[in-house]
Amino acid sequence: MPAPSRHRVVVVGSGFGGLFATKMLRRADCDVTVIDRTTHHLFQPLLYQVATGILSEGEIAPAMRDILRHQANAHVLLGEVTDIDLEARTVTSSVLERETVTPYDSLIVAAGARTSYFGNDDFARHAPGLKSIDDALELRGRIFGAFEMAELEPDPAERAAWMTFVVVGGGPTGVEMAGQIAELAHRTLTKNFRRIDPRDARIVLVDAAPQLLGSFGPRLGGKARGELERLGVEIHLGAMVSGVDAHGLDLDTDDPRLQRIEAVTKVWAAGVAGSPLGALLCERAGIQPGRGGRVPVEPDCTLPGHPEVYVVGDLMQHPDGLPGVAEVAMQSGMHSAIQIERRIAGDMTPRRFRYRSLGDLASISRYFAVGKWGRVEVWGFLGWVIWLVVHITFLTGFKNRVTALFHWIISFLGRARAERTITKQQIFARQALEELETLRVRDQYL
Numbered sequence: 001m002p003a004p005s006r007h008r009v010v011v012v013g014s015g016f017g018g019l020f021a022t023k024m025l026r027r028a029d030c031d032v033t034v035i036d037r038t039t040h041h042l043f044q045p046l047l048y049q050v051a052t053g054i055l056s057e058g059e060i061a062p063a064m065r066d067i068l069r070h071q072a073n074a075h076v077l078l079g080e081v082t083d084i085d086l087e088a089r090t091v092t093s094s095v096l097e098r099e100t101v102t103p104y105d106s107l108i109v110a111a112g113a114r115t116s117y118f119g120n121d122d123f124a125r126h127a128p129g130l131k132s133i134d135d136a137l138e139l140r141g142r143i144f145g146a147f148e149m150a151e152l153e154p155d156p157a158e159r160a161a162w163m164t165f166v167v168v169g170g171g172p173t174g175v176e177m178a179g180q181i182a183e184l185a186h187r188t189l190t191k192n193f194r195r196i197d198p199r200d201a202r203i204v205l206v207d208a209a210p211q212l213l214g215s216f217g218p219r220l221g222g223k224a225r226g227e228l229e230r231l232g233v234e235i236h237l238g239a240m241v242s243g244v245d246a247h248g249l250d251l252d253t254d255d256p257r258l259q260r261i262e263a264v265t266k267v268w269a270a271g272v273a274g275s276p277l278g279a280l281l282c283e284r285a286g287i288q289p290g291r292g293g294r295v296p297v298e299p300d301c302t303l304p305g306h307p308e309v310y311v312v313g314d315l316m317q318h319p320d321g322l323p324g325v326a327e328v329a330m331q332s333g334m335h336s337a338i339q340i341e342r343r344i345a346g347d348m349t350p351r352r353f354r355y356r357s358l359g360d361l362a363s364i365s366r367y368f369a370v371g372k373w374g375r376v377e378v379w380g381f382l383g384w385v386i387w388l389v390v391h392i393t394f395l396t397g398f399k400n401r402v403t404a405l406f407h408w409i410i411s412f413l414g415r416a417r418a419e420r421t422i423t424k425q426q427i428f429a430r431q432a433l434e435e436l437e438t439l440r441v442r443d444q445y446l
């Protein structure tokens with residue numbers, strides 16, 4: 001008789017949901033295969049610090065293989081998941097045209113979200129989002145590169161366009177990005193140039209909403225606004241972006257001075273939608289995709305009609321209407337792992353996922369952050385200390401915690417930014433990718 005094989009769990013995605021689910025299964029009687037298109041686990045909340053030269057990419061993106069090196073039942077596979085067969089119970093992934101089909105008994109899909117341009121995907125070329133290490137490094141190249149080009153530019157109007165930075169989106173990512181570009185211009189770069197004065201940089205934050213940090217409430221939104229204005233950030237609320245091109249952007253607003261902003265560097269921090277895997281899963285399961293392409297799940301985070309498939313984190317649309325934050329991803333990932341362990345032990349009763357909020361935090365500048373825990377609101381230096389402690393605690397890996405702390409001391413106590421290197425690869429990456437994509441499309445039709 002062949003030995004009965006162990007229960008096979010496949011986890012798609014090595015973000016917060018996938019990592020916490022996998023770790024939770026470390027003592028379970030099962031084999032876990034984690035598939036991701038990258039080789040790392042990414043701490044997305046600190047991407048803006050990579051983009052603005054405070055942290056290195058390695059500090060927020062440790063290798064998944066290394067994190068799981070002691071977990072004997074976990075196996076890490078590199079690959080873009082291209083198909084999920086719910087009947088045959090297999091996941092197909094591919095990398096460099098090498099296709100792998102991985103069978104599962106239980107599946108956890110934690111493929112996260114992507115930047116949404118609300119149907120204007122052509123904006124992406126000139127206003128990159130901030131979802132991946134590639135995005136952060138490209139933005140670093142664009143931001144530091146803009147000051148270099150301004151130093152070379154003799155024409156005052158062109159120079160002003162190089163020195164204007166527009167951040168679209170007044171949520172946590174947008175305010176953090178705008179605050180850091182302002183600190184870069186007004187503190188870090190002050191003595192670095194001879195022809196330009198980086199303090200002349202214009203940093204603009206625009207959002208269609210009437211207040212910043214909507215989820216934090218009006219008081220904290222106002223505190224964030226006050227701090228950003230103190231740093232010299234120009235804030236325009238109630239203004240919708242109607243066009244983006246290489247030289248600037250157009251705003252749908254009654255103020256004629258703002259209908260066009262000449263700015264070479266734009267950052268898109270305005271919207272997110274579910275990973276395309278969400279649409280695929282919905283199609284395979286015969287259900288309608290939810291808000292922003294997310295997957296509507298049962299209260300226990302399973303795919304309707306498929307109690308062996310869990311969708312967690314940013315990709316799920318839970319009946320409780322949960323926010324797309326790291327804590328939801330971690331807790332729903334762990335919940336799915338516990339359910340799988342119970343099913344392996346023969347207990348098939350579904351248990352509802354209940355999210356316990358640990359609060360919200362956003363850092364605006366050095367020594368100033370806002371935080372909200374239910375009715376308790378903090379801001380200023382106290383908020384910043386809490387932000388520091390929380391982020392150091394949740395960064396993965398002891399070495400990363402030590403080096404990140406070291407870089408924060410350099411950047412916040414001093415003026416320096418240790419990670420200002422930009423390479424040709426970063427500057428030309430998007431162009432190279434676009435050329436590759438053109439070649440691929442052309443090859444399909446030849």
Ligand SMILES: Cc1cc2nc3c(=O)[nH]c(=O)nc-3n(C[C@H](O)[C@H](O)[C@H](O)COP(=O)(O)OP(=O)(O)OC[C@H]3O[C@@H](n4cnc5c(N)ncnc54)[C@H](O)[C@@H]3O)c2cc1C
Pocket residue numbers: 012013014015016017018035036037038040042043044045046047048079080081082110111112113130131172173275277312313314315324325326327329361362
């Ligand atoms: C800039 C930024 C700042 C943020 N700040 C905060 C904050 O301050 N506080 C907070 O709580 N939350 C914050 N968030 C949100 C938080 O990071 C997310 O809620 C969390 O990462 C979601 O975890 P997840 O596991 O669902 O998805 P992710 O962490 O996005 O992981 C998804 C994984 O799936 C992989 N993947 C996707 N598609 C495929 C595929 N087809 N094949 C293979 N692999 C695939 C991706 O490579 C990725 O590794 C921020 C997000 C961003 C982008």
